[in-house]
Amino acid sequence: MTNALFWIVSIIILVACWRVVTTRNLLHSVLAAFIVLISTAIIYFMLNAEFLGIAQILIYAGAVTILLLFVVMLTTTGPRFETGFENKVSPLMYLTSLLLFALLVFIISNINWPFTATIIKMKNVTEVLAGRIFLEYLLPFEVASVLLLAALVGAVVLARKE
Amino acid sequence: MLLGTKVALNYAYMAPELIVMAGGILVIMADLYIWRDKKWPLALFSVLILLAASIDTLTLVGQTGTTAHGMLIIDPLSLFFKEAILFSSILIVFLSIEYMEQLKTVSLGEYYGLVLFATAGGMYLASTADLIMIYIALELTSIACYVCAGYRKHDYKSNESILKYFLLGLIASAMMLYGFSFIYGFTGYTQLADIAGALASKGSTVAGSANVAVISGIIFALAAFTFKVASVPFHQWVPDVYEGAPTPVTAFLSVMPKIAAFAVLIRILFIGFPVFVEQWRFLFIVLSIASMFLGNLTALVQTNIKRMLGYSSIAHAGYITMGFAIATRDAVSGILIYSVVYIFMNIGAFAVVTALSHNQDSDNIKDYDGLGKRSPFLAITMTIFMVALAGLPPTAGLWGKVYIFIAAVNKDMWWFALIGLINAVISVYYYFNVVRHMYIIQPPEETEIKTPRMYKLVIWIATIGTLVLGVLPQSLISLSQFVAKGFGL
Structure with missing residues (x-):
C-alpha cells in the first residue's frame, strides 16, 4: 500500500x-x-x-x-x-544528465542505509526536531536569522532605484 | 522531557562573531538615521567594529574549547583564520571608501553592513566542525558577496557578474547539501568528530557501503568547495565575476571566502574523513594540477588585468590545494602561510588596480603603459605585488610556495613539487608582462596619475606586509607550525 x-x-x-x-x-x-x-x-x-x-x-x-x-x-x-528565452538543450546535456542519473542510481542502490523508514517511524519526529533545533542547533538557527536579514537587505539594495 | 534543559553558551567564545553581526546591523541603521550616505563615519565605524572583533579574538588566544553544543570551536586554527579574515576585511573597507564615493551608490550603509555579514560568515566557517553550521555560514558569506558583486548597477558587466555568481553559487550550495545528506544519512551525525568515530566503528562491518555513501558525499561537498575557492572544475565563473564586480569587491571575493573555505576544508578533511585520505588525496592531486595549468596558461593571453588576476587566482587555488593533496602537517602549515601571504599580495595588487581605475574607467593591461613615469608609486608597488604573486624573493610570495613544495618533497612527491615549479615559471611570464607594460612601453599621454590617500594606505600596508614577511618570515612560519599541530596525517 x-x-x-x-x-x-x-x-x-x-x-x-x-x-x-x-x-x-x-x-x-x-x-x-x-x-x-x-x-x-x-x-x-x-x-x-x-x-x-x-x-x-x-x-x-x-x-x-x-x-x-x-x-x-x-x-x-x-x-x-510566455518566456522569450530559447530553451535549447544540446544532446551533450542530455547525455551528461543521463550519466549523472545512472551514477546516482548506482550509488544510492549500493548503499546499505542504516536508517530505514520503519526506524524513522518509531520516533516522535516533531518532538525530536524541536529539541534538536533549540538545543543542539541553536547557534545555526540564530545565525540563519542573520542570513535571512542579509538576504533581505541584499534584495532591497538590488531592487532599489538609483 | 526537554523542558528545563539549558544550552550551555559561552558568550566569551561567541563574542567576536556577535560583535561583527551586530555591527553590521548597526551600520545599516546608522546609515538610515544618523549618517545618511556620509562616507567617512560609516566606513570608520565599520573598521572600528572589525578592530574590536579582532582585539576580542586576541583575548581568546591560548584557550581551546567548544561552545553551543560543539557548533563553535575555539582553537589556534580558528583564531588564526579569524584574525586573517578580519584583517582582510579591514583592508577591503579602507579600499572601498573612495571607490564607493565615486560610484555614487545610494546604499552605502548596506554595503558595509553586507561586508560585515560576509566577514561574520567567514569567521563562523573558520571555527566550526558541524555540517549544518558549515552550510549556514557558507550561505551567509555567499549571499552577502553576491549582492556586493552587483553594486555597479548601471554596468551591464556587473549585472552579468552577479547573475552568474548567484546562479552558479546556488548550484554549488545545492550540491554541497546533497553531499552532506549522503554523509548524514549514512552516519546519522552532523558533527565531523562524530562522523569520523562512526566511520571508524562501522568501517569493518559495512565497509563497501560506507565507502560508496561517504565518498560520494565527500565528492559532492568538495565540488561545492571548489566553487568557493575558485579551482577547477567549478572555476568558470571567476573571470566574468572578477571583471564585472566593483574592484574592491573583487579583491574581497578573491581573498576572504577563499581562505575561509580553506579553513573549513582543513577541518572537514583532517577531522571528518582521515579514513578516506587516499581517495581525497587523489582527487586533490587532479584538481590541483588542473587548476594550476588552466589558471596559468589562460592568464597568459588575457588583456584585461582583472581577468588576468582572476585566472591567476585559480592558479593560486591550485598551489594551495597542493597542500591538501600532500596532507602532512607541514603541508597544512604551508597552506596557512600561503593564505596569509596571499591576503597581502592579492589585496595589494587589486588595490593598485582600483587606484588606477579611479582615474580611467577601464582595466586593460594596456592602460598600464608607462605607469612608471605617470605614477612611480603605483608602478613600483605593483611590481612588488607581481613579483610576490610569481613567488620570487625577496617577497613573501616565495615562502608560500617554498613551504608547500618542501612538504611535497618530504612526502616523496617530488614530481608534484616539480609541476608546481613549472607552473610558477609559466606565471612569471604574465606577471612580468604587466611590469614590462609599466616600464618599457611608452605611454600615449604622460599626465600624472593622482592616487587618493585611502588607496595609498592600503597599498602601503600590503607592500610592507609583503616585504617584511618576505625578509623575516620566521614568526609567521613558527606560528603556522604551531597552529597546524593536530592537523595533517
Missing part, C-alpha cells in the same frame, strides 16, 4: 518537475512547481515527518508559490505569460 503510494507520488513529482522546466508558459511552470512541492510534502507525511510536511505545505506550496505567481503576473509583459 505505502509502497504503491510512494511510486505514484514519485512519478507525479518527476512529471511535474519535467513540466516546470519545459513549459513555455510561466504560470503553468509555477503551477507545476506547486504540484512538486505538495507531492514532496506527501512523502514527508509518509515518513512520519508531519512537522516538515506541514511546513512544506504552508511555506513552500502556500507562500512561495503565491509569491512566484505575483512575480510572474507583475513582471511578465504580453498577454500569455
